Amino acid sequence: MAKPCVFCAIVTGEAEAHVVLDEPAFLGFLDVRPVFKGHVLLVPRTHLGTLPDLPAEHRDGFLAAAQRIATAVKDGLGAQGSFVAINNTVSQSVPHLHLHVVPRTKGDGLRGFFWPRTTYADGEAASYAERLREALG
Numbered sequence: 001m002a003k004p005c006v007f008c009a010i011v012t013g014e015a016e017a018h019v020v021l022d023e024p025a026f027l028g029f030l031d032v033r034p035v036f037k038g039h040v041l042l043v044p045r046t047h048l049g050t051l052p053d054l055p056a057e058h059r060d061g062f063l064a065a066a067q068r069i070a071t072a073v074k075d076g077l078g079a080q081g082s083f084v085a086i087n088n089t090v091s092q093s094v095p096h097l098h099l100h101v102v103p104r105t106k107g108d109g110l111r112g113f114f115w116p117r118t119t120y121a122d123g124e125a126a127s128y129a130e131r132l133r134e135a136l137g
Protein backbone atom coordinates (compact mmCIF):
# COMPACT_ATOMS: atom_id res chain seq x y z
CA MET A 1 0.00 0.00 0.00
CA ALA A 2 1.27 3.48 -0.87
CA LYS A 3 2.54 5.61 2.02
CA PRO A 4 -0.04 8.24 3.04
CA CYS A 5 0.95 11.75 1.94
CA VAL A 6 1.87 13.97 4.89
CA PHE A 7 0.99 17.16 3.01
CA CYS A 8 -2.44 15.75 2.05
CA ALA A 9 -2.93 15.04 5.77
CA ILE A 10 -2.08 18.68 6.54
CA VAL A 11 -4.52 19.85 3.83
CA THR A 12 -7.36 17.78 5.32
CA GLY A 13 -6.47 18.77 8.89
CA GLU A 14 -5.58 15.21 9.94
CA ALA A 15 -2.02 16.39 10.62
CA GLU A 16 -1.17 19.60 12.42
CA ALA A 17 0.66 22.49 10.83
CA HIS A 18 0.99 26.22 11.36
CA VAL A 19 -1.14 27.43 8.48
CA VAL A 20 -0.31 30.90 7.16
CA LEU A 21 -2.32 31.01 3.94
CA ASP A 22 -5.62 29.25 3.37
CA GLU A 23 -7.11 29.46 -0.13
CA PRO A 24 -9.58 27.25 -1.99
CA ALA A 25 -6.86 25.71 -4.16
CA PHE A 26 -3.69 26.21 -2.07
CA LEU A 27 -2.41 26.01 1.47
CA GLY A 28 0.67 27.68 2.94
CA PHE A 29 2.16 26.46 6.22
CA LEU A 30 5.41 26.59 8.16
CA ASP A 31 8.05 24.05 7.28
CA VAL A 32 8.65 21.84 10.33
CA ARG A 33 12.44 21.96 9.70
CA PRO A 34 12.93 25.56 8.61
CA VAL A 35 16.08 26.84 6.95
CA PHE A 36 15.21 30.07 8.77
CA LYS A 37 12.26 30.83 11.04
CA GLY A 38 9.24 31.75 8.94
CA HIS A 39 10.16 29.30 6.13
CA VAL A 40 6.84 28.55 4.40
CA LEU A 41 5.74 25.69 2.16
CA LEU A 42 2.99 26.38 -0.38
CA VAL A 43 1.09 23.35 -1.68
CA PRO A 44 -1.85 22.72 -3.98
CA ARG A 45 -4.71 21.15 -2.00
CA THR A 46 -4.99 18.47 -4.67
CA HIS A 47 -2.27 15.83 -4.55
CA LEU A 48 0.17 16.53 -7.39
CA GLY A 49 3.74 15.29 -7.58
CA THR A 50 5.82 17.99 -9.22
CA LEU A 51 5.57 21.38 -10.92
CA PRO A 52 5.03 19.90 -14.41
CA ASP A 53 1.90 18.19 -13.01
CA LEU A 54 0.30 21.51 -11.99
CA PRO A 55 -2.76 22.11 -14.22
CA ALA A 56 -2.65 25.27 -16.32
CA GLU A 57 -5.66 26.76 -14.56
CA HIS A 58 -3.72 26.75 -11.27
CA ARG A 59 -0.47 28.27 -12.50
CA ASP A 60 -1.38 31.93 -11.95
CA GLY A 61 -2.96 31.25 -8.59
CA PHE A 62 0.04 29.27 -7.41
CA LEU A 63 2.49 32.00 -8.37
CA ALA A 64 0.21 34.70 -6.96
CA ALA A 65 0.09 32.87 -3.62
CA ALA A 66 3.89 32.53 -3.69
CA GLN A 67 4.15 36.30 -4.32
CA ARG A 68 1.90 37.02 -1.37
CA ILE A 69 4.01 34.82 0.92
CA ALA A 70 7.25 36.37 -0.36
CA THR A 71 5.77 39.79 0.46
CA ALA A 72 4.56 38.60 3.86
CA VAL A 73 7.99 37.41 5.00
CA LYS A 74 9.23 40.95 4.37
CA ASP A 75 6.25 42.87 5.76
CA GLY A 76 5.46 40.48 8.59
CA LEU A 77 8.87 39.18 9.63
CA GLY A 78 11.20 41.96 8.62
CA ALA A 79 13.16 39.81 6.17
CA GLN A 80 14.98 41.74 3.46
CA GLY A 81 13.97 39.23 0.82
CA SER A 82 13.43 35.53 0.24
CA PHE A 83 14.67 32.47 -1.59
CA VAL A 84 11.90 30.69 -3.52
CA ALA A 85 12.44 27.16 -4.75
CA ILE A 86 10.82 23.89 -5.75
CA ASN A 87 12.55 20.52 -5.73
CA ASN A 88 11.10 18.32 -8.46
CA THR A 89 11.72 14.60 -7.81
CA VAL A 90 15.47 14.98 -7.12
CA SER A 91 16.01 16.20 -3.54
CA GLN A 92 12.23 16.17 -3.14
CA SER A 93 11.56 14.42 0.16
CA VAL A 94 7.76 14.77 0.12
CA PRO A 95 6.19 13.70 -3.19
CA HIS A 96 3.47 16.39 -3.10
CA LEU A 97 4.33 19.58 -5.01
CA HIS A 98 5.58 22.25 -2.59
CA LEU A 99 7.18 25.63 -3.11
CA HIS A 100 9.59 26.85 -0.45
CA VAL A 101 9.62 30.51 0.57
CA VAL A 102 12.68 31.00 2.78
CA PRO A 103 13.05 34.43 4.41
CA ARG A 104 16.47 35.94 3.63
CA THR A 105 18.47 38.74 5.14
CA LYS A 106 21.96 39.82 4.10
CA GLY A 107 24.54 38.10 6.25
CA ASP A 108 22.17 35.28 7.29
CA GLY A 109 24.88 32.77 6.42
CA LEU A 110 23.01 30.84 3.70
CA ARG A 111 25.41 30.20 0.87
CA GLY A 112 23.29 29.34 -2.15
CA PHE A 113 22.43 25.87 -0.84
CA PHE A 114 26.04 24.84 -1.57
CA TRP A 115 25.38 24.41 -5.28
CA PRO A 116 28.53 23.35 -7.10
CA ARG A 117 29.17 25.36 -10.27
CA THR A 118 30.65 24.22 -13.55
CA THR A 119 31.81 25.81 -16.80
CA TYR A 120 31.00 25.16 -20.46
CA ALA A 121 33.62 23.89 -22.88
CA ASP A 122 33.93 25.78 -26.17
CA GLY A 123 30.68 25.51 -28.14
CA GLU A 124 28.95 23.55 -25.41
CA ALA A 125 26.72 26.40 -24.21
CA ALA A 126 25.39 26.90 -27.74
CA SER A 127 24.59 23.20 -28.00
CA TYR A 128 22.78 23.14 -24.64
CA ALA A 129 20.81 26.26 -25.62
CA GLU A 130 19.87 24.71 -28.97
CA ARG A 131 18.64 21.48 -27.35
CA LEU A 132 16.54 23.48 -24.87
CA ARG A 133 15.09 25.71 -27.61
CA GLU A 134 14.12 22.61 -29.60
CA ALA A 135 12.49 21.01 -26.55
CA LEU A 136 10.61 24.24 -25.83
CA GLY A 137 9.35 24.30 -29.40
Ligand code: DGP
Binds near residue numbers: 032086091094
Ligand atom coordinates in the same frame (compact mmCIF):
# COMPACT_ATOMS: atom_id res chain seq x y z
P1 DGP B 1 11.93 19.05 0.02
O1 DGP B 1 13.25 18.61 0.48
O2 DGP B 1 12.00 20.15 -1.03
O3 DGP B 1 11.06 17.91 -0.43
O4 DGP B 1 11.22 19.73 1.27
C1 DGP B 1 10.31 19.09 2.08
C2 DGP B 1 10.14 19.93 3.30
O5 DGP B 1 9.00 19.47 4.01
C3 DGP B 1 11.29 19.86 4.30
O6 DGP B 1 11.92 21.14 4.37
C4 DGP B 1 10.67 19.50 5.62
C5 DGP B 1 9.20 19.65 5.37
N1 DGP B 1 8.35 18.68 6.03
C6 DGP B 1 8.46 17.33 5.97
N2 DGP B 1 7.49 16.75 6.69
C7 DGP B 1 6.75 17.76 7.23
C8 DGP B 1 5.59 17.80 8.07
O7 DGP B 1 5.05 16.78 8.48
N3 DGP B 1 5.11 19.02 8.40
C9 DGP B 1 5.70 20.18 7.94
N4 DGP B 1 5.14 21.34 8.34
N5 DGP B 1 6.77 20.18 7.15
C10 DGP B 1 7.29 18.98 6.79
